[in-house]
Amino acid sequence: MTSSPALMIEARGVEKWYPNGFHALRGVDLYVHQGEVVVIMGPSGSGKSTFLRTFNAMEDFQKGSIVVDGIEISDDLRRIDAIRREVGMVFQQFNLFPHLSVLDNLTLAPVKVRKRPKAEVERQALELLERVGIAEQAHKFPGQLSGGQQQRVAIARSLCMEPRIMLFDEPTSALDPEMVQEVLAVMQELARDGMTMVVVSHEVRFARQVASRVVLMADGEVVEVAPPQQFFTNPQHERSKQFLSQIS
């Protein structure tokens, strides 16, 4: 084969039990290539968040293997920190640091972790805020912003670490309907610029327009992986049909 894009996430047979014995992931596989946008869907409790969080070692797992950007996830703390520097994560609840200004939210990690000069990081942070459309809020505190603005700051905060992969866990689920679009627009632009993204989301329109592939999870397993066109118009599995009928 001629140069196919590099493999950014390679998860093989991942199994996870929570400490209480719950079998949350039952042997899941996923391959994500550079520049791909993979959207994970599935009913509540199917293990989407758990799976996503294994990619930056926020959750551990007991069987299988995950290689992220060439680094195999293991218990080695140094490798975990290395992976987290390469992988950005955006949460449903934004999780901005309320005691820091918007600008300081962005610059904290690059300055403290990557040890970059503060002035340079601030310039980059202002550019990023410009890109997500809230440069004029740089000196406000998170509590003074709307939900949509907060989520855009959270995205900019992750980007400021210059990650090679971005993970999104239901980034629009906590937003009022009128703010969903402004966040999706930012994500769409990010995808267009070639960012590798894994997105847990039930936004069908976004998945249709942006996703390279859609993954359906149920009961801790991957049920179906298909290009969005095929997934939404002609799902192969009974479980997928059932799920699509529920969300539409």
Place this chain on the structure above:
Amino acid sequence: MASTAPLVVRASPLRRLQKELFGSRLDGLISIALLAALLAAGLGFFRWALFQAQWAVLSANSTLFAVGRYPVEQQWRLWLLTSLLALATGLSWGLLRAFPGSGAVRALWPRNDRWAASILVVLALWRPMALQLTLAIQARWWGIAALLLLARWAAGRYGPAIPQACRRLIPLFWPLLYLVGMVLISGGLGLVQVPPSEWGGLLLTVLMATFAILLCFPLGVLLALGRRSELPLLRWGSVIYIEFIRGAPLITLLFLGQNILGFLLPGGLAPDRVWRAAWVLTFFAAAYVAEAVRSGLAAVPAGQLEAARSLGLPMPLALIHVMLPQAIRVALPATVGQFITLLQDTTVLSLIGLLDLVGTARTVMANPMFLGKNAEVYLVLAILFWTCCAALGLGSRALETRLNTHSPSAPQA
């Protein structure tokens, strides 16, 4: 809602008072009875304070109450330290006004400051005279008060002109002053040694309280983190420590400490009774501070740590930059409450034979010349402690509002 709410007409204060005190017949009767009782007590108090009380017990022993048996020929060191403290206080006060929290207006002498300055002037003029101090000593107090106000004015006036780079060094002034103060008080570096057994009165009380307050805070934070640690040894060690200390009365720990601290701490740290007592106070308060900080940590949403960790911050940095600033803000009122308790707890030191303010009072009253003058002495001590605690409380509230103007939001859900 605002548009439909009825307009509340503000009654004049006198009217309001009348309504609150004499709203109904029963209210009126109760109010009259209470007012009469208050009036009688007040009159009685003034009769006692003006005609019966003999304040000579205080003026005759003012040095003893201030510094204990600190050698007279070395007392200039304490005057120097007091002047430095006044200077630092004035400068900090002025700088706080020069750089108010975001949103606040900058004013050279806000109203509260004019009040504080006036009280300071009245105290400086009246108190040394009331204690019938010699003119030389009165003059020193006037000088110190003038120094404080002058520093306050200069820092407020010229503070904004200080370059950014130097400004960050200013807070270091206080720890530096603490070290200088310790040398001035205890000697060394060419100064004659004054052993702790000769410190006493207000000097000893303040020294004990500040030492314990400064050290119990970092220790308490470490214990709170230890209690949440994933390492079982650290976690259980912290739990046992905290629960043991909180379950034991301070006085038992003080006696215990006198006997065993000499073995527990490296020799240089607890060489004598005074330092052993200081460490016990510190260790005692740390357990309570730990509980306050722990509740603060519990109030920080779990997502904060996740976000910090997912950005690649290692655990120590995540704690320092994300968790602790939020936790300490929540824990601040309880922590300052603990500091106030600590200040009052120093009075227990008299029970193990140290001559703090209360210890000094006990020795003074054992003197046949001043027999039966308990009321005068303890009233003044109570007012002194109350003033210090009120100042701590005011400071903490000012800090809280300052922190809140910095980020007006409550933490998001």
